[in-house]
Amino acid sequence: MELSGDSIVIHDKSFRPMISQAEIAAAVERVARRINEDYSDVKQPPLVMGVLNGSFIFMADLVRQLEMRCELIFVKMSSYSGLSTTGTVRTMIGLDQDITGRDVIVVEDIVDTGVSIAHVMNMLRGMGAGSVRVCTLFFKPESYRADEHIDYKAMEIGSEFIVGYGLDYDGLGRELGGIYVVEE
Numbered sequence: 001m002e003l004s005g006d007s008i009v010i011h012d013k014s015f016r017p018m019i020s021q022a023e024i025a026a027a028v029e030r031v032a033r034r035i036n037e038d039y040s041d042v043k044q045p046p047l048v049m050g051v052l053n054g055s056f057i058f059m060a061d062l063v064r065q066l067e068m069r070c071e072l073i074f075v076k077m078s079s080y081s082g083l084s085t086t087g088t089v090r091t092m093i094g095l096d097q098d099i100t101g102r103d104v105i106v107v108e109d110i111v112d113t114g115v116s117i118a119h120v121m122n123m124l125r126g127m128g129a130g131s132v133r134v135c136t137l138f139f140k141p142e143s144y145r146a147d148e149h150i151d152y153k154a155m156e157i158g159s160e161f162i163v164g165y166g167l168d169y170d171g172l173g174r175e176l177g178g179i180y181v182v183e184e
């Protein structure tokens, strides 16, 4: 589909408009409706956990469409190469509460290979979460190679690289209202 608007340059690459703000809003509404149905009769407010930085805009738009009471937190994954023999060790920053038995909904900007989200889900299960589901704005089925089932995918795209609505290219582009795709 052709979208109006000019291409933009970020760092060394050119990006063209791909998904409009209106299309994103419609997709967010659709996915929120599914969550509302699935969590309509939970006893305890689910813990809705945005993964920074990319999820901040999606999280803000999504939770305002949710009809049940929920507890909102943000976490950040940090990678560092420690002394571990396995190489990179990743830790979760910002989760300083007991999540035993809690229903957790992880909110992600994009799931690509699935390596990051599988790691997050395993950590949460290890901490005793009662249930762990993922809600991602974008899903790249052609790149995905994790075994985890992703419950809520607002939009599916190819393996192309995108920016905007929270997603960045090397630190830039998060503030763009719509989605732009890299021009090869």
Ligand code: IMP
Pocket: 054, 109, 110, 111, 112, 113, 114, 115, 116, 117, 160, 161, 162, 163, 167, 168, 169
């Ligand atoms: P995964 O572990 O391969 O699923 O990678 C997920 C992470 O890679 C996301 O949280 C993003 O930070 C980044 N990423 C993957 N694809 C894109 C993209 O098209 N645009 C911006 N960031 C991306």
Ligand code: MG
Pocket: 051, 052, 053, 054, 055, 109, 110
């Ligand atoms: Mg991310």
